[in-house]
Amino acid sequence: MSSPSNRGARPELHGTEIRLGIVCGRFNDFITNKLLDGVYRATDKYGPPRGVITEVWVPGAFEIPLAAKRLAPTNEAVICLGAVIRGDTPHFQFVAGECASGIMAVQLETGTPCIFGVLTVDTVEQAEERAGDDETNKGFEAAETALEMAMLLKRLS
Numbered sequence: 001m002s003s004p005s006n007r008g009a010r011p012e013l014h015g016t017e018i019r020l021g022i023v024c025g026r027f028n029d030f031i032t033n034k035l036l037d038g039v040y041r042a043t044d045k046y047g048p049p050r051g052v053i054t055e056v057w058v059p060g061a062f063e064i065p066l067a068a069k070r071l072a073p074t075n076e077a078v079i080c081l082g083a084v085i086r087g088d089t090p091h092f093q094f095v096a097g098e099c100a101s102g103i104m105a106v107q108l109e110t111g112t113p114c115i116f117g118v119l120t121v122d123t124v125e126q127a128e129e130r131a132g133d134d135e136t137n138k139g140f141e142a143a144e145t146a147l148e149m150a151m152l153l154k155r156l157s
């Protein structure tokens, strides 16, 4: 229950019993591997154990929503990791936009939270800033969001 002093605060995360799936894009894998490290740092802290997490890889961000849709029915949250770097890629906006709207569509269709851990940035430097070795890593944050949403939906069911 929330009281005025803790209203809106993130609940304590208990991930031990959560069935978690991860979809990771291989494109720019020098970044997505670091996001994945961030996810596992979070799950090492809160659960679930690494051995029970389902991790799959897809070629790039554009393929993430379809794999997330396969994982959604058997998991309580799916973390989607990718790195779309504008650079001089003219179809950046198509890849990033379709990935984002596809992930949203999957979570609304399936009822399983699908977390947007996909970097959409202008430069490699910006991507590296968001994929560091601490708890500001976007993969770490995506895992926290996944656990919070899975816990919330369990409570509301």
Ligand code: INI
Pocket: 025, 027, 028, 059, 060, 061, 062, 063, 082, 083, 084, 085, 086, 089, 092, 095
């Ligand atoms: N995929 C990414 O994950 N990041 C990118 O930056 C990217 N760029 O720049 O093109 C990218 N393209 C591949 C795309 O996701 C698909 O794998 C490909 O178009 C085949 O469907």
